[in-house]
Amino acid sequence: MQSRRLFLKRAGLSTATLLFAEKILADPYRPLMPLFSGIDPVRIRGAVRSHGKGVPNVAISDGLSVVKTGSDGTFDLHSVSTRDFVFMTIPPGYAIAQNPTGTARFYQPIEPRTNGDATALFDIAQLPHSDTMHAFFQLADPQTLDEADVSRFRRETVPDVYAMARQLADRSLFGVACGDIMFDRLQYFPEYEQGVKxxxxxxxxxxxxxxxxxxxxxxxxxxxxxxxHFGPTYYSFNRGEIHYVVLDDIFWFGSYIGYLDQPQLDWLRADLAHVERGKTVVVFMHIPAYCEEYKRSGKKSPDNAEVITNRELLYRLLEPFRSYILSGHMHESEYLKDGGVEIHVNGAVCGAWWTANICGDGTPNGYSVYQVNGSGLTWQYKTTGKPIDHQMTIHPVGADPRHPDEFIANIWGADSRWTVLWYEDGLKKGLMDRRLGRDPEAVRLFEGPNLPKRHTWVDPSPTDHLFYAKPGPAAKEITLEARDGEGRVFTGKLG
Structure with missing residues (x-):
């Protein structure tokens, strides 16, 4: 059966778009957008103010050039008529302004007068406390297709995030919807906005x-x-000691590949030129810069719609910094390093497209919670409807027919730093064995040509965050102790 990702990627492709994609991939570093005649210059003058006073040293951009406000908070940016927005990099210590819908407001449309001049004024409010300690929620792939999906998002995800935000109310907070907010039906964007509110x-x-x-x-x-609805597709902002960047890695031509075009890379270079070397930089993008789903599936190389084809250029720009790239897209959990960058591929809000309560690798429907103290990040995956310390599912002996004498723990947040100990009737037995396999519940729900009924193209996916051990025949109680890279301990019990 054709896989879900292949099905979605290739639907609607024409010969022309395929040939265009081949040209891109043949030379992915070649600039694709030459300057066209008829582009008019636009001069944007304005200021960033707080309580009537100018705020100096704030980065202002049109997505091409980056300038900084002077000592009086004013700026003078030379742009062109093809640019839609002027935006600021929100400085640390200032609140994130919001649209009436609740989404972040850091941009203004460029509306030049007949003489080619435009103005832009940004008013920002100073926070009552430091944002050196802050937190954010990463919601990957809400992906609502219809009213039923919207209802689940509003009924399940929204109140869960609200409750989690109240638990962290002592910190400055923000959220990031990390792509595939919709499932092609963009008329539901207002429903998402209402959820944000x-x-x-x-x-x-x-x-x-x-x-x-x-x-x-x-x-x-x-x-x-x-x-x-949301303004520019790439931009940056600051919270405390962290510089955050949002990138648009969807190159669309009737289908899509993961790709960063030259204007965006040029902008990023200019943006990062204002960031001190050695600082922490967190990049959000939808398609992962790199993932190893292809290895787990037995393929020789990654699909060009599942990684960034010219990711080496991004890595090069991030070299001077302590960098993280946070993404979604894959509807599974993976934590790895590539090109000197730490990459997090987060599980999906919608799981397996709202067909159940888990993704194809057994990761529950949910989102990630990141807490920041100074320049350091810690993170946990938050299962929708469960306490944040719910970090594993334990399957009984025989759940995997390939290993009929062993039980399995699916620990979706486990990166290479995690250790998992197991105990039999109170006696410590040692470390569990981490292996490649398939989550038994995902197999039950998704395997077969007629499953799941709503989207039969969904399949269980191989994952390497499964841990195995063989108990004795007389074992009555199995307990697990999983320790993450921060020393936090999570426990589970079977029997």
Missing amino acids: EMSIPFFQVLGNHDVERQARTDEASSATFRR
């Missing part, structure tokens, strides 16, 4: 491959609806 914290948005105008045949036209 109910979660009561400002949200930044990342463009996903299902957030584009599918009838568009150019990358530039594909994000029009997204931009109308």
Whole structure:
């Protein structure tokens, strides 16, 4: 049976778009957007103010150039008529302004007068306390297709995030919807916005491959609806000691590949030129820069729609910094390093497209909670509807027919630093064995040509966050002790 990802990627492809993709992949580092005649210069003058006083040293950009405000908070930015927005990099210590919908407001449309001049004023409020300690929620792939999906998102995810935000109310908070907010039906963006309003914290948005105008045949036209709701598709902001960047890695041509175009890379270079070397930089993008799903599935190389094809250029720009790349797209959990960067592929809010309560690798429907203290990050995956210390599912002996004498623990948040001990009737037995396999519940729910009924293209996916051990025949109680890289201990019990 054709896989879910292959099915979605290739639906609607034409010979022309395939040939265009081949040209891109043949030379992925070649700039694709030459300057066209008829582009007019635009001069944008304005200021960043707080309580009527200018705020100096704030980065201002149109997505091409980056300038900083002077000592009086004013700026003078030379742009061109093809740019839609002017935006600021929110400085540390200032609140994130919000649209009436609750989404972050850090941008303004560029509206030049007949003489080519435009103005932009940004008013920001100073926080009552330091944001050196802050937290954020990463919601990957809400991916609502219809009213039923919207209802689950609003009924399950939204109140869960709101409750989690209240637990962390002593910190400055924000959220990031990390792409595939929609499942092609962009008319539901207002429903998402209403959910953001109910979660009561400002949200930044990342463009996903299902957030584009599918009838568009150019990358530039594909994000029009997204931009109308949320502003630019790439930008940056600061919280405390951390510099955050949102990138648009969806290159759309009737289908899509993971790709960062030259104007965006040039902007990122200019943006990072204002960031002190050695600082922590966190990048949000929808498609992972790199993941190893292809290895787990027995393929020789990753699919060009599941990684960034020109990721080496991104890695090069991030070299001077302590960098993280946070993404979604894969509907599974993975933590790895590539190109000197720590990469987190987060499980999906919708799990397996709202067909159940888990993803194809057994990761529960949920989102990630990151807490920041100074320049350091800690993180946990938050299962929707469960306490945050719920970090494993334990399957009984025989759940995996390939290993009929062993029980399994699926620990979806486990990176290479985790250790998992097991005890039999109170006696310590040692470390569990980490292996590649398939989550038994995912197999039960998704395997077969007629499962799941709503989206029969969903399949269980191989994962390497499964831990195995063989208990004795007389064992009555099995307990687990999983320790993460921060020393936090999570326990579970079988029997």
